[in-house]
Amino acid sequence: MLLVVFLCAESHGDDKAAQDNNRVDLICPNSEDISPCVCFSFPDKTTHLDCSAVRSEAQLAELFSSLAVPAFTSLTIEYNTDIKVLRVGDLGNVTFQEIYVHGGALEEVENGSLSASYSIAHSLDFSSNSLTSFCFEDIKQFTSLLDLNLSDNKLYELPQISSQTLTSLSIGKNPLTSLSPSVFSDTPSLRAISIFGTELNNLFAGTFSTLANLTWLNLSENELTHIHTDAIHIKVFGASIHLDYNSIKYVLPGGISGLRGGFVYLYTNNIVELEEDVWRPLLEEGNTLDLKANPLACGCDVAWLVKNATLLQFVDSKTSCSSGDLLVDLDAEYLDLVC
Ligand SMILES: *[C@@H]1O[C@H](CO)[C@@H](O)[C@H](O)[C@H]1NC(C)=O
Numbered sequence: 001m002l003l004v005v006f007l008c009a010e011s012h013g014d015d016k017a018a019q020d021n022n023r024v025d026l027i028c029p030n031s032e033d034i035s036p037c038v039c040f041s042f043p044d045k046t047t048h049l050d051c052s053a054v055r056s057e058a059q060l061a062e063l064f065s066s067l068a069v070p071a072f073t074s075l076t077i078e079y080n081t082d083i084k085v086l087r088v089g090d091l092g093n094v095t096f097q098e099i100y101v102h103g104g105a106l107e108e109v110e111n112g113s114l115s116a117s118y119s120i121a122h123s124l125d126f127s128s129n130s131l132t133s134f135c136f137e138d139i140k141q142f143t144s145l146l147d148l149n150l151s152d153n154k155l156y157e158l159p160q161i162s163s164q165t166l167t168s169l170s171i172g173k174n175p176l177t178s179l180s181p182s183v184f185s186d187t188p189s190l191r192a193i194s195i196f197g198t199e200l201n202n203l204f205a206g207t208f209s210t211l212a213n214l215t216w217l218n219l220s221e222n223e224l225t226h227i228h229t230d231a232i233h234i235k236v237f238g239a240s241i242h243l244d245y246n247s248i249k250y251v252l253p254g255g256i257s258g259l260r261g262g263f264v265y266l267y268t269n270n271i272v273e274l275e276e277d278v279w280r281p282l283l284e285e286g287n288t289l290d291l292k293a294n295p296l297a298c299g300c301d302v303a304w305l306v307k308n309a310t311l312l313q314f315v316d317s318k319t320s321c322s323s324g325d326l327l328v329d330l331d332a333e334y335l336d337l338v339c
């Protein structure tokens with residue numbers, strides 16, 4: 001809104017700017033035709049429709065059914081407490097590249113409700129609503145979709161999704177408890193996955209093993225206790241894996257594999273022992289491990305690590321034992337003697 005006022009004010013003393021401004025304004029419908037929605041347009045010819053003030057599903061449907069403009073760059077509906085369901089047909093045949101419905105009372109996005117934007121939408125953000133139902137089976141119809149953000153909702157399940165284009169998925173802060181091992185078997189382009197702050201307590205073998213371009217995996221603040229063999233297999237150099245603030249006690253050999261030159265964050269978990277067959281392969285590949293705030297026993301299990309300065313440099317230097325001693329300060333010769 002401020003920017004539009006600014007553009008208008010600027011144009012007074014400048015004919016060229018006034019012309020540009022008029023031309024730009026033609027992209028937006030007359031404001032009385034779309035009230036209570038508001039349209040903003042910018043010199044780069046993007047048009048942004050904000051329908052945060054719409055008071056019901058019926059009002060939304062009526063507005064879009066009579067809209068003469070067939071396409072906008074984005075749709076925003078923010079902090080709206082009246083729209084509970086995005087129904088099939090409510091958005092008419094109007095298309096959007098970005099749909100941002102955030103911080104409201106939305107409970108359901110119906111299968112087909114976004115169909116006009118199947119070929120054009122690249123970002124769908126329904127974060128911080130009360131979604132219990134989302135049209136996951138519809139995702140495969142979106143042929144340009146890059147980002148899907150469903151974080152901070154009430155979704156109990158992430159079914160298998162299909163998309164050849166999706167690169168970023170965020171479904172953190174939902175009451176998910178498990179993930180099917182095939183959930184990402186048909187999303188080959190995913191680079192970033194955030195499943196943060198859920199009730200996820202188990203990862204099956206293969207869950208994160210099929211994605212050739214996975215570079216950023218955020219599984220912080222879940223309820224994981226084990227990382228089973230082959231749960232996470234990374235193919236991209238320098239990827240980062242966030243497993244901090246779980247209840248992980250055991251990482252099994254090959255639980256995190258393939259990673260080279262990457263970062264594994266495991267601070268604030270329940271790890272007691274650092275078994276050589278689990279951790280040596282990760283350190284030998286030049287991955288940095290953050291194991292701070294774990295109840296490490298620092299007994300004979302860490303002798304192999306403390307003895308090898310080359311490997312030890314990849315462990316965060318502030319990592320401490322349950323005794324309070326820093327791992328890097330342990331006496332290698334003493335460990336050699338007693339173990
Ligand atoms: C949308 O397009 C379909 C097919 O062209 C048409 O039948 C329908 O009436 C249109 N809906 C609106 C709201 O314009």
Ligand SMILES: *[C@@H]1O[C@H](CO)[C@@H](O)[C@H](O)[C@H]1NC(C)=O
Nearest residue numbers: 110111112115135137138141
């Ligand atoms: C969702 O809609 C598609 C067509 O748009 C249909 O093929 C599919 O069966 C629907 N799924 C459900 C669960 O209704």
Ligand SMILES: *[C@@H]1O[C@H](CO)[C@@H](O)[C@H](O)[C@H]1NC(C)=O
Nearest residue numbers: 127128149150151152168170
């Ligand atoms: C998803 O939405 C949340 C809440 O708005 C935001 O904090 C987060 O950065 C978004 N994630 C992505 C990947 O855009």
Ligand SMILES: *[C@@H]1O[C@H](CO)[C@@H](O)[C@H](O)[C@H]1NC(C)=O
Nearest residue numbers: 164187188189190211212213
């Ligand atoms: C992975 O990324 C590379 C480089 O950006 C790209 O060429 C390739 O198509 C991507 N693979 C998939 C399956 O998306």
Ligand SMILES: *[C@@H]1O[C@H](CO)[C@@H](O)[C@H](O)[C@H]1NC(C)=O
Nearest residue numbers: 151170172194196218220242
């Ligand atoms: C993990 O994702 C959540 C939600 O998007 C975010 O708040 C948190 O900062 C992320 N963690 C890291 C290390 O970026």
Ligand SMILES: *[C@@H]1O[C@H](CO)[C@@H](O)[C@H](O)[C@H]1NC(C)=O
Nearest residue numbers: 280283284307308309310311
């Ligand atoms: C430390 O480990 C590396 C990688 O396994 C090995 O090449 C090197 O010889 C070891 N150094 C010592 C002093 O044992």
